[in-house]
Every structure is written in C-alpha cells, then in structure tokens.
Amino acid sequence: MPSVKQKSLEIDINPVDGGNEFCLRGEINEDLIIDELVGFKSDLVKVNFEEVSMINSCGVREWIKLMEALANQGCKVQYFNCPQIVVQQVNMVTGFVPNQGEVVTFYAPYFCEDCDNEEKVLLTSSELKGRTAPELKCGSCGSESEIDAMEDVYLNFIPE
C-alpha cells in the first residue's frame, strides 16, 4: 500500500474495486501538494475523510485543484466519512465536490433531549429522503435522538 507523506497530511492509497481509495490523515491546508496524488490514475477515487482534523481556505483551494485535475483525467470521485468540518465546505464552496463527484457517507451531529447525549452519526446520502435526517435511537439511553442541525442548511448538498 503506497503512502504519501506530506507536511500536514498523510495519504494512504489502497487499491479498491474500480480504482483507488485515498485515506487522508491530518490537515488539508496550503501545504497540500497535489502533483503527488494526480499521478495515481484511475477511473474512480474514493476519498476517506475520517481522519481529517482541519481544513482551511488555502487547503480548500488546493483540494479543488486536485479534484479538477482528477476530473480532467475522466476520474469519478466519491467522498466517504465526511466529518462536520468537511460537510461545511461541501455546502459552502463551489466546486468542493466536483461535478462528477458525490458525497456517499457523512457524519451528522445527533442529540438526545432525555440524557443530553451528543453523538456523531454516520449517514448515507442515498438512504435519506430528501433533506430530512432520520430519527435514531440514542446510543446511551435508547430514547429518540434527533439531528442537531438545521436540516435545510446541513443537508443542503443532498439533492431535493
């Protein structure tokens, strides 16, 4: 498994069915060097954002450049395990998800009124009915737990 170690970000590259998976670990910022990643040519790149701890505006710009370079090679991109900080960029910045890309799974904050338990729940975009998050059972007390965000804003990236 090749691994690319950059100043602020480490990227493990694993072959998966139909392409490659990029597992990111660290911060996406101005130190991201995209040339090292564009070389892994494939039809599909699955990006795993699980361990991304920070993303700043310059990182967003470098990331968009990477996505454009992959798109120019005809590569399709899928995003997995997007934490809240990544969902914010997805919703806010034009081009953060390229045209031929999609957010497959992402985290949403959930809150239980009964026991004040806060959880990050992994949701699958295709399983949502429009921009409505499901009610779930609280992981701590079993009561009903609901999404702790304004759905029309947080789930804005999901097609209506």
Next chain:
Amino acid sequence: MKINFLSKSEEFSAEKLSAVLTEHEVVTNFDNVGNEDILIVDISLLENLQDHFDYFKKLAKNLVFVSTSNDFNIKFAFEILSKSSPPYHIVGLNTPECLEKVSELVGCIVNRSTLSLQEMLGETLKGVEVQIQDSSKISETIKGALGQLEFENCFSQIKDTLSQLINELLYNALFNAPTDEKGDQQFLEQDRKDHVSLDQNKAATLQIYNTEDKILTSVVDHYGSITKEVIDSHISRNEVSDKAGGAGIGLSLIYNNSHELIFVVEPGVQTEVISVINKYKRYKQNMKHVRSFHFFIKE
C-alpha cells in the same frame, strides 16, 4: 434619537422596537428617508425600495440592515452597503434575539462606541493572549491557545470551529494586513506555502476569552489596512480565487463561523477583528442564532 425603521413585518416592527428602546423615537416612515439619526431597513423589502438606494448609499450617518427571514440575503445587502459610508451594520435571521441585538446596536451608536473587546468584557476577565509574528507558527499557536481552554456548556464541535476561525484570522493578519511604506500590501500575492515573518513590534495579537455564555476571539494587526471594499467583496464569497496569494474565501469562513463579527479599523494604525460565538449545548441552536456584522472606522 430619531430612528426610522423600514419594515412591514408584524413581529419585527417599529412598535416592538419602540417598546425596547423607550428613550428614542422609533417610527416607520417610508416617505421621509434621510431625516433620521439611525435608519434601520428590513432587507426583505430592499427589492421594493429601489428608489431609496441613493439615500442608503449617501447616508453618512448610521445604517442598519436587518433581516427577518431565514433566507438572509447577505450578498445583496453587502452589494448595497459597499457604497454607503461607514459605520454600517447587518443583523440577520429571524430569531427572538434579533430585536435585542438591534437595540444593543442602537445603544452602541448612540454612545459612539465600537463594540470593542474591553467594552464587552469589562476589566475583570482573564483570557488567553498570544503574540504571533511568524506564519509558520500559526498552527501550533492555535493548538497551544485552545489547549488552555475548556468550553463547557457548548457543543463538542466548538474547538474545530474555533481552530478554523482563528486560522483564517491569523492568516489575514500576517499575510493580508502588512503594508510597506507606500501603503501597498507586502505579501498579498505571496504563495502561502512560503512563510512570512513580521518585525516584533508588528506582531499580531490573538486573544480568546471564554465567558459563561460567550466565546470572544480577537485578532489585532498593527497595520489598519483592510478596507470596506475588500470586506464587501469577500464576506459572502463561495468561490476560490485563482490569483496568487490567499484563496479568497477566508473571510466568508470567518463570518459563517461567528454570531457577531466586528471590524474596528484605525487606518494605518491597527485593525481589530472580533468574533463572538454564543455558547449553546446544541449545535442547532448555534446555527439558528442571530448573525450580525459591524464595521467601524476609528479616527
């Protein structure tokens, strides 16, 4: 003070505001714009108020834009405000705190104060204060500062939010603020991969105060170079720039992560940017809280 409040909303009316601001005369007068001390305009009416645009632009006094809808068209507001004289303010989102915020603002305009950190905190509180002159230290400075604080009664994501917010504030202070003797920006087009280092007497100051119900972050640079035009053209931007230098969306990230964003510019001397986040256990409440933007020029 004579306040003209142009609104057609029942829940957010001159009558309601008048009940809070008992010392002032609050009226709604669409036909006599320009003769008030403070003009408050409901953004949702802007499209119907085309005839008044020239007044808004020329008003040298005090202009406050409010939005009573959740669909807060900030881009539109900034477009209009970009041609008005400072000071100006925008308060938005339809929440109960909106009225409260506007009345606080009127108090501030009346007293000619600037919503400074001292005014907001009094003198009693202790916070974290760090000087930073070297951009390569931004990341560790933020980690060090936030590591000293515990944000109780606040949603768990708060440290990530602050970390991003402070990152953008410090990049602005170290890369965008510095000007040379001619007043030209020194590092505007510098590749952000290359670091900059300022003289010690020009170091930026980061302060974070964690109170019972608010988190206040302030970054001061010693250049006072940011202009209203730059703010107006960047604050609601959602496309990255392909020019050399910054990505162009930092200000918009700062605004989106703050409940109150205040710029106090002393031209050629210093700029203080203050971000206020009200503490909520629930992230949803944080998202719903009224947002406001304030710009002051200190002579």
